Amino acid sequence: MSQSDKIVLSWSGGKDSAMALATLQQYDAPVHALLTTVTDPQRRISMHGVREELLRQQADAAGLPLRVVRIPEACSDAIYENLFARETDALKEEGVDRYAFGDLFLQDVRDYRERQLGRSDLKAVFPLWGLDTKQLAENFVRQGFQAIVVTVDPKQLDPSFIGRDYDLQFLADLPQGVDPCGERGEFHTFVHAGPIFRKSIAVQRGESSERGGFYFQDLLPLA
Numbered sequence: 001m002s003q004s005d006k007i008v009l010s011w012s013g014g015k016d017s018a019m020a021l022a023t024l025q026q027y028d029a030p031v032h033a034l035l036t037t038v039t040d041p042q043r044r045i046s047m048h049g050v051r052e053e054l055l056r057q058q059a060d061a062a063g064l065p066l067r068v069v070r071i072p073e074a075c076s077d078a079i080y081e082n083l084f085a086r087e088t089d090a091l092k093e094e095g096v097d098r099y100a101f102g103d104l105f106l107q108d109v110r111d112y113r114e115r116q117l118g119r120s121d122l123k124a125v126f127p128l129w130g131l132d133t134k135q136l137a138e139n140f141v142r143q144g145f146q147a148i149v150v151t152v153d154p155k156q157l158d159p160s161f162i163g164r165d166y167d168l169q170f171l172a173d174l175p176q177g178v179d180p181c182g183e184r185g186e187f188h189t190f191v192h193a194g195p196i197f198r199k200s201i202a203v204q205r206g207e208s209s210e211r212g213g214f215y216f217q218d219l220l221p222l223a
Contacts, residue, residue, distance in 0.1 A: 005029065007125065008067065008091055009100045011036045013050050013058055014189040015140055015147050015166060016102030016128065016181060021062065021196050022143070023127040024100060032096055034059050035067040035087070039075070046071065048150055048188045049216040054201060057221065061197035067091075081116065088120040100125040104133055104183045134171075137180035141168055145194035148205070149187050152215040156186040162208050163217040190219055 007024065011017045011034035024031055036045055036055055043052040052068070059066035069087050071080055088099070099122045103109050114124045128136065140147075147166040152159055157178055164170050166189050171180050178186045193200040206218035 005098050006032045006094075006096045007098045007100050008033050008035050008096050010102065011055075011059075011066075012048055012102070012188070013045050013055055013191065014048060014102075014150075015137075015145065015191055016104065016183075018145060018147075018191040018194055018196055019136065019140055020100055020102035020127045022194075025196065029100075031064060031100075032091075032094070033065040033067045034062070035069065035091075037069045037071055037080075039073055040070045042073070048190065049211075050150055050190050050219060051221065053221050054190065054203065054219060057201045058191070058197070061199050061201060063198060084116060085119065088117065088122055092120050092122060096122065098123045098125045100127060102128055104128055104136070104181055105130065106183060133179055133181040133183060137171055138168070141166070141171070143195060145191055146200075147189040147191045148203070148217065148219065150190045150217045150219060151188035153185055153187065154210075154213070154215060156184065159210075159215045161187060162215045163205055 007029055009021055009031055021031065038044065038052050039046045044050060045055055056066060069083050071083060099117055101113055101124065103126055110126065117124050149161055149164050149166055152162045174180060182188060192203050202222035203219045204222055206220045208215060208217045
């Protein structure tokens with residue numbers, strides 16, 4: 001990547017997005033904006049279930065503009081891809097050259113991203129691709145990031161892990177076969193502090209619940 005590149009980062013609010021942003025910043029890559037998919041009418045980050053208000057606090061703390069693609073509940077692939085294409089067209093008009101993702105090793109996911117971007121001529125960038133996920137997870141904690149587990153897939157991880165801090169003890173307690181970064185969708189996180197932020201995001205845990213076969217930890221903004 002060069003200084004002339006203009007990058008938008010796919011942002012879920014979780015640890016992989018945060019580490020991808022930290023890596024881009026390490027190389028002085030010009031990040032134009034964060035882009036997130038939000039499900040309406042709930043106004044929560046898709047798959048993670050985090051409130052949009054907290055998402056906006058993250059973007060403000062990172063000092064970056066936020067782009068939100070709003071999708072309906074039970075969104076079909078066709079609708080999603082049409083909305084995604086509309087957004088990438090707009091980004092291209094703004095001079096964006098590259099679209100960065102926090103994906104780690106799932107080749108089918110990478111192939112899908114690259115196919116999606118093919119029509120817009122945006123180049124997909126994967127700053128964390130191929131890194132050892134155990135080491136990446138430990139580095140995340142040791143670099144001062146703080147996160148809470150907000151989604152658990154009970155088919156892959158016991159629901160008792162919902163709402164826990166993503167820390168070294170959490171990593172030590174993970175069963176064998178569960179990726180330390182949850183790359184196969186075992187769990188998702190919300191990052192509320194770390195070196196990419198000018199200030200921490202104040203949250204408290206609300207209720208946990210089961211919806212659509214997943215367990216979610218609600219987080220309530222304190223500021």
